[in-house]
Amino acid sequence: MKLGFIGTGNMASAIMGGIIKKQIISADEMIGADLFAPGREKVKSQFKIHVTDSNKEVVEKAEVIVLSVKPQFYEDVIHEIRDDIRDNQIVITIAPGKTLAWLAEQFGKNVKIVRTMPNTPAMVGEGMTAACPNEYMTEEETAYVCTLLESFGRVEIVPERLMDTVVSVSGSSPAYVFMMIEAMADAAVSGGMPRPKAYQFAAQAVLGSAKMVLETGKHPGELKDMVCSPAGTTIEAVRVLEELGFRSAVFEAMKVCEEMSKGM
Incomplete structure (x- = not known):
């Protein structure tokens, strides 16, 4: 065989x-x-x-x-x-x-x-x-x-x-993404959207965004800037994410994951 x-x-x-x-x-x-x-x-x-x-x-x-x-x-x-x-x-x-x-x-x-x-x-x-x-x-x-x-x-x-x-950036990272999708859906439910539809909207947004990174070849920061209109809703949401340490949380989670992998 x-x-x-x-x-x-x-x-x-x-x-x-x-x-x-x-x-x-x-x-x-x-x-x-x-x-x-x-x-x-x-x-x-x-x-x-x-x-x-x-x-x-x-x-x-x-x-x-x-x-x-x-x-x-x-x-x-x-x-x-x-x-x-x-x-x-x-x-x-x-x-x-x-x-x-x-x-x-x-x-x-x-x-x-x-x-x-x-x-x-x-x-x-x-x-x-x-x-x-x-x-x-x-x-x-x-x-x-x-x-x-x-x-x-x-x-x-x-x-x-x-x-x-690799363990931190792709092996374990689906868990981080699933948490983000769940959090996005929870917020959408809070806004009145039925949960099944909230999961669909959040998951498709993540899928489409990832596909844009892979297929356009553009830097993720450039793609982010394309969504952020002056004085718009998105840049305000980005401001809050930065204030709450979104990037730092992801960074630190990945580093501890990497260190755990080294010790296995």
Whole structure:
């Protein structure tokens, strides 16, 4: 089989769904392992992939292996499978804080590894993933992994020193955005708008704004200035956000997130 997953949770499901939808690898060429029976049965029903309760079976059968378990389980899982990993296999990791050096130490031998950091918008095909291959990956193998990652969003190769920053700017940041959407909707409800409609207006405004940044190439400050008419409603709202430390709050939240990632 071409692709195997150890762990079949939300991120694994997002990756499976994107790859199958883009017809990069067929469901029949995928296998997923999970000790939690309802988890593996869910992906079997949803995607029609092969499933098992054995991590070793995934390693035995797959060419590329995605370690999609929680970071705290990485050490145990790697120690379980490391003797079965073959020279020509590729391991994709998605755990914050688990460096290439740490991964190499756990495997105890030369293994082709790509350290990645995707985010939850991958579940709707709008993920942002950073990828960092180790020295044993060829250019062709790295390009292939990027093709897999692009099936559920955008991907960029980054130096490993930036991976903790990636955690804060894209890995964890959907939570900040969801909080902002919720706060915007609450204010709209306070103004008389029904809650379902408030969520729709707030979420679409965030989606459209992000798309403007990506597609126009303009600086976010320039786009902000385009909305702020002299003596208008928007500049007054911006004044209040600045007064209450909006930028500083985001900045500090991201820095503490980055420091947490370094310590994992």
